[in-house]
Amino acid sequence: MDHRSRRAGLAARAALGALLVPWAGAARAADPPAPVSAGHVAEVERLLAGLRDMVEAGLAGPPPGEAEARAAAALGRAERAEAAADRLKAGLAEAETRAREALERAERAERAWRRAQGELADIRDELARAHRPIPGTEEPGGAPAPTPTPGPGPEDGGAEPAPPPPARESSQDPAWGVQARVSLECGGGARIEAVLVRAGEFTMGSPASEADRDPDEIQRRVVLTRPFYMAIHPVTRAQYRAVTGRGPGPAGGGEGDPDGDRPMDDMSWRDAAEFCRLLSIRTGRAVRLPTEAEWEYACRAGTATAYAFGDRLGEDQANFDNRHRGPTPVGAFPANAWGLHDMHGNVWEWCADWYADYPPGPAADPAGPAAGARRVVRGGGWVSHPRSCRSAFRSRGDPDRKDHRYGFRVVLDAGPEPPG
Numbered sequence: 319m320d321h322r323s324r325r326a327g328l329a330a331r332a333a334l335g336a337l338l339v340p341w342a343g344a345a346r347a348a349d350p351p352a353p354v355s356a357g358h359v360a361e362v363e364r365l366l367a368g369l370r371d372m373v374e375a376g377l378a379g380p381p382p383g384e385a386e387a388r389a390a391a392a393l394g395r396a397e398r399a400e401a402a403a404d405r406l407k408a409g410l411a412e413a414e415t416r417a418r419e420a421l422e423r424a425e426r427a428e429r430a431w432r433r434a435q436g437e438l439a440d441i442r443d444e445l446a447r448a449h450r451p452i453p454g455t456e457e458p459g460g461a462p463a464p465t466p467t468p469g470p471g472p473e474d475g476g477a478e479p480a481p482p483p484p485a486r487e488s489s490q491d492p493a494w495g496v497q498a499r500v501s502l503e504c505g506g507g508a509r510i511e512a513v514l515v516r517a518g519e520f521t522m523g524s525p526a527s528e529a530d531r532d533p534d535e536i537q538r539r540v541v542l543t544r545p546f547y548m549a550i551h552p553v554t555r556a557q558y559r560a561v562t563g564r565g566p567g568p569a570g571g572g573e574g575d576p577d578g579d580r581p582m583d584d585m586s587w588r589d590a591a592e593f594c595r596l597l598s599i600r601t602g603r604a605v606r607l608p609t610e611a612e613w614e615y616a617c618r619a620g621t622a623t624a625y626a627f628g629d630r631l632g633e634d635q636a637n638f639d640n641r642h643r644g645p646t647p648v649g650a651f652p653a654n655a656w657g658l659h660d661m662h663g664n665v666w667e668w669c670a671d672w673y674a675d676y677p678p679g680p681a682a683d684p685a686g687p688a689a690g691a692r693r694v695v696r697g698g699g700w701v702s703h704p705r706s707c708r709s710a711f712r713s714r715g716d717p718d719r720k721d722h723r724y725g726f727r728v729v730l731d732a733g734p735e736p737p738g
Contacts, residue, residue, distance in 0.1 A: 500547050500730075502601050504560040508578075510597075512547035513657045514732055515616050522614055523676065523710050528624055530705035534712055539680040540611050545732040548608060548616050551648035551659050552581040552667060552725045553593065561596050579647040581665045581725040587693045587717035590668045590726035597728070607670040608729045610694045610712075611684045617662075617697065617709045619655040624708045625662055626654035631704045636663035640701045645725075661697055662707040665725030666715075669694040673714035692716055699723040 502510040523537035556578030559565040565582060590607055597605045608616070617626060625631045631638065637646045637660070645664055653659045671686025671694045686694070692714035698707030701723060705711065715721060 502597065502603065502605070502730075504557045504597065505600070506556070506560040508554070508556045508560040510549050510553070510557055510728065511551075512549045512728075512730065514545060515548050515612070515656060516545045517542050518615070520615050520618060520620075521622065522611060524624070524708070528708075528710070529629075530708070531710065532712070534675055535710045536676050536678075538676055538678070540615070540684060541680070541682045542612065542615055543683055546608075546612060546729050547732055548612070548658060548729045549727040550653065550657055552665055552727045553590075554579050554648055555582050558582040558593060561593055561600065579649075580645050581648055581660070583645055583665050583725050584720050584722045585668070585724050585726060586720045587668045587715065589720070593726075594728055603730050605728050605730050607668055607726060609683075609685050610669045610671040610696065611681070612729060613667065613669050613696050614709060616656060616658055617654070619658065621655070621709070624710075626709060627652075627662075631662060631707055636660070636707060637700045638663035638698055638702050638704055638707050642700060645700050662709075663698050663702060664700055665697075666695040666699045666702075666713065666721075666723050667697045668715075668724065668726040669696055673712070695724060 498514045500512050500514075502512065504510060519539065519541040521537050522540045524531040524535040525537060528535075555565055559578075566577070594605045594607060619626050623629045625635075627635050633639075633641055634651070636651050648664070649659045651659060651664075654661055672688075672690025673692045673694050674687045674690055693716075695713045695715050696711070698704075698711065706713070715724065
C-alpha cells in the first residue's frame, strides 16, 4: 500500500467515526434508545464501500508497468549522474594539468627574470663605468659621479707603469710565527677554514695594456704590513644559517641541506657586516670583511695577469657568464696559488671600503675613504662577463640593497700565535 492509499483509508475511517460517534452518543442518552434511521444506515454503507475500494486499490499496488517505468527512470537518472561525474573528473584532471603547466611556465619566467635582473645590473655597472647615467639612476642631486682621470699610458704618450716584481718569499714576512691555517667554529657542524696571507707588496690596479680595463683601475704600489687570514671560500648557506639563525634550509646549522655548500647570496653589505659581528662574538676573534687592497692582493696571489690563472678565464676555472644558471657549490673550481677558491665569479664579494677613486701615489694598508655612498664589491658573479671577473675590476653597491648576485667572504687579523 502506497502513501496515498494509506492517507485515503485514514480519511475514510475518520469520516465514518465522525458520523457514528454522535449517533451512538445520542442513542445512549435516549430512554428508550433512539431508533437508527435509514439515512444513517445508507451513509454508513456508502462510507464502508468507499473504504473497501481504497484499501483494495492500495493492496493492489501501482498499475502494471508503472514500477518498471519508475525503475527505468531512476536508472536513467543514475546513468546521467555517473556521466556527469565522469565529465567533472575529466575536467578536474585537465584543470590540474593546465595548472601544472602554468606553474612550470611561471618558474621558467622567474628564472629568466632573475637572469635578466643580473644582466641588467651588469649593464648598469658597465654604463656607470662609462659615465653614461641611466635616466632615473643618477646620484643624489642629479649629478653623475665624477670621471676619474687615468694615469698616463702608452696610448697618450706616457710610460706604462712598471710591472710588479716576481713574487718571492722575501716579499712576504715569514717571521710572524703564526699558523698557516685556522678554522672558525660556526655551530651546527659548520666551520670556516681560512689560510694565512702573509704581509707583502704588490701593484694594485691594471696596466693600460690590459684588455677591457676601466679608468678607475689606475695602478699604484701598495704595501700590506700585517698578515691576515682569509676564508678559502665565500660564506656558505650552512655557515650563515649556523651563525645568524636565518637563511634558507633547515635551522640549526649545515646538516640536512643539500644546498648548504653553496655560497650565501642575496646579501647586503650590512648583512655581511652583521655576520662578522656575530661570528666575532662566537669565536672571540676579530672577524671582518677584507679591505679592497687585501681582497685584490689575495685574489692575485702573486700574479700580475688579468686573472689569477692568466690573461684568459676558462669555463673550467670559474662560474661566470651564466653558464651554470646560478651559484655553484664552493670549491667546485680550482683554487689560486694561495689556496683561495672562487675569487673569480660565483658571487660578488663585499669589501669593507667605501667606493672612491684611488688616491695618487703608493699606499700602505689602504682602507678607502672614511665615508661614501656605496661600498666596494669585487670578483664578479655567476652571471658576469669575464671582464667583470678580472682581478682589478671594481664595482660598487648600495650597502642597504640586497642583490641575488652578492655574497662575501671573511678575514681576520693574524697575531703572533705559536703553531698549533
